[in-house]
Amino acid sequence: MRKFIVAGNWKMNTTVPEGVELAKAVAKAAAEVPANVELVVAPPFTHLYAVAEALRGSKIALSAQNCADKAKGAYTGEVSVDMLKSVGCEYTILGHSERRQYYGETDAKLVEKVKLALEAGLKVILCVGENLDEREAGKHFDVVKAQTENVLFNFSADDMSRIVIAYEPVWAIGTGKTATAAQAEEIHRCIRSVIEARFGKAVADDLTILYGGSCKPSNAKELFQEPDIDGGLIGGAALKAEDFIGIALSF
Numbered sequence: 001m002r003k004f005i006v007a008g009n010w011k012m013n014t015t016v017p018e019g020v021e022l023a024k025a026v027a028k029a030a031a032e033v034p035a036n037v038e039l040v041v042a043p044p045f046t047h048l049y050a051v052a053e054a055l056r057g058s059k060i061a062l063s064a065q066n067c068a069d070k071a072k073g074a075y076t077g078e079v080s081v082d083m084l085k086s087v088g089c090e091y092t093i094l095g096h097s098e099r100r101q102y103y104g105e106t107d108a109k110l111v112e113k114v115k116l117a118l119e120a121g122l123k124v125i126l127c128v129g130e131n132l133d134e135r136e137a138g139k140h141f142d143v144v145k146a147q148t149e150n151v152l153f154n155f156s157a158d159d160m161s162r163i164v165i166a167y168e169p170v171w172a173i174g175t176g177k178t179a180t181a182a183q184a185e186e187i188h189r190c191i192r193s194v195i196e197a198r199f200g201k202a203v204a205d206d207l208t209i210l211y212g213g214s215c216k217p218s219n220a221k222e223l224f225q226e227p228d229i230d231g232g233l234i235g236g237a238a239l240k241a242e243d244f245i246g247i248a249l250s251f
């Protein structure tokens with residue numbers, strides 16, 4: 001069964017006390033959200049333990065925004081999948097465009113990270129998406145296809161049941177410029193067909209594909225009505241409980 005998910009990527013925002021407040025507000029408002037929509041919050045590493053406590057008793061899942069590409073050892077400043085698991089993370093986001101763009105995250109590194117995350121029992125939200133130059137050059141399908149294949153074709157059909165893909169066109173992130181529902185849908189359909197060609201129809205049908213990029217309560221409904229858009233990965237609007245829940249109520 002395909003799952004609908006609304007996930008909040010808090011990026012590098014909020015202090016720990018602010019994050020705990022936000023998590024509590026989200027948990028309180030979450031009662032209104034239909035049971036078939038899963039809510040996920042992804043605060044910064046420093047917040048995970050405290051936010052896990054704040055979410056206790058709710059059905060909201062906790063996610064990290066990244067993980068190390070090594071299991072453990074002398075890697076100063078890195079955070080391992082076992083550490084994430086031990087604070088109660090169920091998911092980790094991987095391959096966000098900000099990590100690809102500012103921190104040199106490559107598809108090869110992502111293969112290592114996805115492997116470690118799945119082995120640790122985490123689920124993965126893998127981000128893909130083209131930048132503005134690539135879209136203007138008409139290369140968006142090729143870019144997204146390559147990002148999807150380069151990472152996920154190293155995994156099995158079984159692994160795919162613990163992977164979610166988020167399509168986030170870089171030009172729509174934090175710009176207020178959302179992809180139209182039609183623009184998002186055609187890429188989502190393309191991603192699903194890439195997965196179907198490799199892993200078969202059942203895996204492709206069950207795959208959750210999220211849209212991310214200036215998604216807000218006012219445009220979520222139109223996006224979520226598309227047959228291949230199964231929810232959202234939300235940045236700015238996830239920092240206000242009311243907006244985040246408003247998006248989750250848009251199915």
Ligand code: 13P
Pocket residue numbers: 009096168172173174175176212213214215233234235236237
């Ligand atoms: P915005 O919703 O702020 O555009 O960010 C989207 C995003 O990058 C989520 O990962």
